[in-house]
Amino acid sequence: MDKLEIQHIRTDFPILEEKVYNKDLIYFDNGATTQKPRCVVEKIEEGYYHLNANIHRGVHYLSQKATEAHEAARTTVADFLHAGKREEIIFTRGTTEAINLVATSFGEAFCHEGDEVIVSVMEHHSNIVPWQMLCERKGMKLRVIPMNEWGELDLDVFKSLLNEHTKIVSIAHVSNVLGTINPVSEIIRIAHAKNVPVLVDGAQAVPHIPVNVVELDADFYVFSGHKIYGPTGIGALYGKSDWLNAIPPYQGGGEMIATVTFEKTTYNELPFKFEAGTPDYIGSTALAEALRYVQNIGLDKIAAHEHELLIYCTEKLLEIDGMRIIGTAKEKSSVISFLVGNIHPYDLGMLLDKLGIAVRTGHHCAQPLIDSLEIPGTVRASFAFYNTKEEIDTFVTALKRVVTMLS
Numbered sequence: 438m439d440k441l442e443i444q445h446i447r448t449d450f451p452i453l454e455e456k457v458y459n460k461d462l463i464y465f466d467n468g469a470t471t472q473k474p475r476c477v478v479e480k481i482e483e484g485y486y487h488l489n490a491n492i493h494r495g496v497h498y499l500s501q502k503a504t505e506a507h508e509a510a511r512t513t514v515a516d517f518l519h520a521g522k523r524e525e526i527i528f529t530r531g532t533t534e535a536i537n538l539v540a541t542s543f544g545e546a547f548c549h550e551g552d553e554v555i556v557s558v559m560e561h562h563s564n565i566v567p568w569q570m571l572c573e574r575k576g577m578k579l580r581v582i583p584m585n586e587w588g589e590l591d592l593d594v595f596k597s598l599l600n601e602h603t604k605i606v607s608i609a610h611v612s613n614v615l616g617t618i619n620p621v622s623e624i625i626r627i628a629h630a631k632n633v634p635v636l637v638d639g640a641q642a643v644p645h646i647p648v649n650v651v652e653l654d655a656d657f658y659v660f661s662g663h664k665i666y667g668p669t670g671i672g673a674l675y676g677k678s679d680w681l682n683a684i685p686p687y688q689g690g691g692e693m694i695a696t697v698t699f700e701k702t703t704y705n706e707l708p709f710k711f712e713a714g715t716p717d718y719i720g721s722t723a724l725a726e727a728l729r730y731v732q733n734i735g736l737d738k739i740a741a742h743e744h745e746l747l748i749y750c751t752e753k754l755l756e757i758d759g760m761r762i763i764g765t766a767k768e769k770s771s772v773i774s775f776l777v778g779n780i781h782p783y784d785l786g787m788l789l790d791k792l793g794i795a796v797r798t799g800h801h802c803a804q805p806l807i808d809s810l811e812i813p814g815t816v817r818a819s820f821a822f823y824n825t826k827e828e829i830d831t832f833v834t835a836l837k838r839v840v841t842m843l844s
C-alpha cells in the first residue's frame with residue numbers, strides 16, 4: 438500500500454487522530470484489540486436507531502428486518518472463512534467463549550478418563566484453561582507441544598504425543614506473543630491421519646492472513662470480532678456440521694430448542710442449537726461490516742503491508758544495544774515482542790505511554806510460554822494495516838530515549 442492509500446484509510450479511523458498526553462497517538466496494541474472504522478460504528482448506530490427488534494421470533498416488520506440482517510451477517514462470516522455451509526457458523530461472544538463451547542460440548546460427548554488433549558506451549562490462556570477444566574472434570578491429561586529457540590513448534594514431538602488416547606488437538610494459528618504463524622495445515626493433516634480432530638484458534642490470524650477453513654480441513658476454527666476491526670462481545674465458531682451435530686448444546690434457553698415440555702426438551706437445528714438466548718444481532722451485523730471493510734482493502738494487500746512494517750521495525754529495533762527479539766520464526770505475523778538488556782518490560786511500556794505510544798507489556802495471557810522462556814514478560818508492538826513506517830520511526834526514536842533513561 439502506498440502512503441496516500443494508508444493516509445486515506447486512516448481517515449476511516451477517527452481515534453487515530455486522538456492526542457495522548459498532548460502527543461499524537463501511536464497505536465501499536467492491535468494484538469489486544471483493533472480500532473474501529475467509521476462504517477462499523479455507524480452500523481451499530483444504524484442498528485439501534487433503525488433496526489432494533491428481537492430476532493427470529495417476531496412476525497412484525499422490524500423483527501423480520503433484524504433477523505434478515507443477523508442471518509446475512511452469518512453468511513458474510515461463512516464466506517469470509519470460506520465455510521462450506523452457513524449453518525456451520527455459530528455466533529459467540531468471541532474466541533474465549535467459542536473454545537469453552539467446544540471444550541465443554543465436545544468434552545461431554547467424546548472425552549473420558551484417561552483421554553488426552555494436545556495444545557502447544559505458545560497458547561493464550563483461553564486455549565489452555567478450558568481444556569484444563571475439561572481434564573479436571575474428566576480425569577484427562579493435557580499434553581503440550583514444545584517449540585524451538587525461534588518460536589516454531591516441534592512437529593516431531595507433536596507426532597510422538599499423538600496416541601490412541603488423544604481426543605482433540607487445539608492450536609493457535611498465530612501466536613499472540615511470538616507472531617509465529619503455525620503450520621496448521623500440516624498439523625491438521627498429521628492429526629487427521631490418526632483420526633484426531635483439530636480446533637484452530639484464529640484470533641490473531643484472521644485480521645492478517647486469508648483463511649480457508651475447508652482447504653485447511655479444520656474441524657473447528659474460532660475468532661473474535663474485536664481483533665478484526667469489529668465490535669467487542671461478538672465472534673464466531675466455525676465447526677464442521679458433522680461435529681456440531683454430534684455434540685450436545687453448550688447452554689440451554691430460548692432459541693436453541695425445538696420443543697419444550699417439563700418431561701423432555703428437543704433441540705433446534707444448526708446453528709441455533711448453540712445460540713441460546715437473544716444473540717448480539719447488532720454486533721453480528723457490525724462484525725459483518727468489519728469483514729466487508731477488510732475484504733474491500735484485501736487481505737493479501739493487508740498481509741503485504743504488515744509484513745513490510747514487521748521487517749522495517751525489526752531491522753530498526755536491532756540497532757538498539759541489548760535488544761532481544763522474542764520470536765523469530767521464519768513465518769511470522771506483524772507482532773514483535775522484545776526485551777532490552779535487563780530493563781523490565783513494564784518500565785519500558787510506562788515511559789513509551791507517556792510519549793503517546795501504546796504497546797502492551799507483561800505475559801500477554803500466555804504465562805506458561807513466558808515462564809518457559811524464563812523472562813519476566815515482554816514489550817509487544819503489534820501492527821495493523823493503518824500503521825505506518827513514520828510511526829515506527831517515532832516509536833524507535835522514543836524507545837532509544839527511554840532505554841537511555843532507564844539504563
Ligand code: PLP
Pocket residue numbers: 468469530531532533534561563564609611612613638640641661802
Ligand atoms: N487466542 C489468542 C491467540 C488471542 O490472542 C486472544 C486474545 O488476545 C484470545 C485467544 C482471546 O480472545 P478474546 O479475549 O477476544 O476471547
